[in-house]
Amino acid sequence: MTYTIGFLGTGNIAADMARALNGSGHKILVSQRNAKTAAALAAAMPEVTIAPNETVVANADILFLCLLARTAAQVLPGLPFRADQTVISVMVDMPLARLRSLCAPATDIVLTIPLPPIAQGGCPLPVFPDCPALHRLFGDRNLILPQPSETALNAHLAASAICATLLDQMMTTADWLAAFTGDDDAAQAYVAAMIRGYLSDRPRPGALPAALRGLSTEGGLNATLRAAMAPAKDSLRNGLDGFRPRLGLPLGPEP
Ligand SMILES: NC(=O)c1ccc[n+]([C@@H]2O[C@H](COP(=O)([O-])OP(=O)(O)OC[C@H]3O[C@@H](n4cnc5c(N)ncnc54)[C@H](OP(=O)(O)O)[C@@H]3O)[C@@H](O)[C@H]2O)c1
Known part of the structure; x- marks a missing residue:
C-alpha cells in the first residue's frame, strides 16, 4: 500500500526521515521551508514534491510535524487537518493534549523521537501511543519501541540527550x-x-x-x-x- 506522506517543516530531522523513505514508493510532500533543504530533497528523490503548508496538510495520509514547537503553535491553527489522517509529531516541548487541540479534527495523533541515523536505518523509535503507520514506514530497518504512556515517551526524550x-x-x-x-x-x-x-x-x-x-x-x-x-x-x-x-x-x- 502506498501513502501520501507529508512533512511540515523541512529541516534537519525531516530531511533524514524523508531520505529513509527513498525508493519506498510513497508520494512525499515537503513544505517550502527550509527552501534549500526542500530543493535538495526534491532534486535527489523523484517522489518528493515541494508544496505550501496547506497542500501538505490537506493531502497527507500520514503527516509528520517537524517544526520547532514555538513555530508549530503559530502555524498549525488554521491548517486543513482531516479526521482520517495520521499525525506524527517529532517535536520536543509539544504535549499530546496541545496537539489534539492544534490539529483538530485529526485524532490519530502520536509522538515519536527520530534521530538522524534514521536516514540509514538502525534508529530506535519510541512511540506513544503505538502507531501502525510508523511500523509500516520505518519498522523494517529501525527498532520501533511502543511506550505505555506519554511520560515514558518523554523520559526517552531526556535519555536521547x-x-x-x-x-x-x-x-x-x-x-x-x-x-x-x-x-x-x-x-x-x-x-x-x-x-x-x-x-x-x-x-x-x-x-x-x-x-x-x-x-x-x-x-x-x-x-x-x-x-x-x-x-x-x-x-x-x-x-x-x-x-x-x-x-x-x-x-x-x-x-
Ligand atoms: N534534529 C534532531 O535530531 C531532532 C530529533 C528529534 C526531534 N527533533 C525535533 O524536530 C523538530 C525539528 O527539529 P530540526 O532539528 O529538524 O530543526 P530545523 O532544522 O530548524 O527544522 C525546522 C524547520 O521548520 C521550518 N519552518 C519554520 N517556519 C515554518 C513555517 N511557517 N512553515 C513550515 N516550516 C517552517 C524551518 O525552516 P527555516 O529554516 O526556513 O526557518 C526548518 O526547516 C523540533 O521540534 C525538534 O525538537 C529534532
Whole structure:
C-alpha cells in the first residue's frame, strides 16, 4: 500500500526521515521551508514534491510535524487537518493534549523521537501511543519501541540527550589519541569502531551490563579510568533530572 506522506517543516530531522523513505514508493510532500533543504530533497528523490503548508496538510495520509514547537503553535491553527489522517509529531516541548487541540479534527495523533541515523536505518523509535503507520514506514530497518504512556515517551526524550555527550567524550578520546599518532581520521575511526563493537543492531537484554562487567578487571585500564570519571556519573544524573520539569516528568522520587 502506498501513502501520501507529508512533512511540515523541512529541516534537519525531516530531511533524514524523508531520505529513509527513498525508493519506498510513497508520494512525499515537503513544505517550502527550509527552501534549500526542500530543493535538495526534491532534486535527489523523484517522489518528493515541494508544496505550501496547506497542500501538505490537506493531502497527507500520514503527516509528520517537524517544526520547532514555538513555530508549530503559530502555524498549525488554521491548517486543513482531516479526521482520517495520521499525525506524527517529532517535536520536543509539544504535549499530546496541545496537539489534539492544534490539529483538530485529526485524532490519530502520536509522538515519536527520530534521530538522524534514521536516514540509514538502525534508529530506535519510541512511540506513544503505538502507531501502525510508523511500523509500516520505518519498522523494517529501525527498532520501533511502543511506550505505555506519554511520560515514558518523554523520559526517552531526556535519555536521547546523552548522544552529544557520548560523542563528545569519543571525540575527546580520539583527539587525545591523535596527539600521539598524528592521524585524526584513524584515531576517530578506531574509537568509533571500538565502541560499535560493543553494540549490536538489535540490542539483547542484559548486553550493556554484561559488557561493563567484562571491562571491570580490578586495576585494569578501564576500571581505573571509570573510577577517575565517577563524578561525571552524578553530573549525568543531575543533567537528566534537570529535564524533569520541562518534559513533565515526575519530580521525584528516583526512577
Ligand atoms: N534534529 C534532531 O535530531 C531532532 C530529533 C528529534 C526531534 N527533533 C525535533 O524536530 C523538530 C525539528 O527539529 P530540526 O532539528 O529538524 O530543526 P530545523 O532544522 O530548524 O527544522 C525546522 C524547520 O521548520 C521550518 N519552518 C519554520 N517556519 C515554518 C513555517 N511557517 N512553515 C513550515 N516550516 C517552517 C524551518 O525552516 P527555516 O529554516 O526556513 O526557518 C526548518 O526547516 C523540533 O521540534 C525538534 O525538537 C529534532
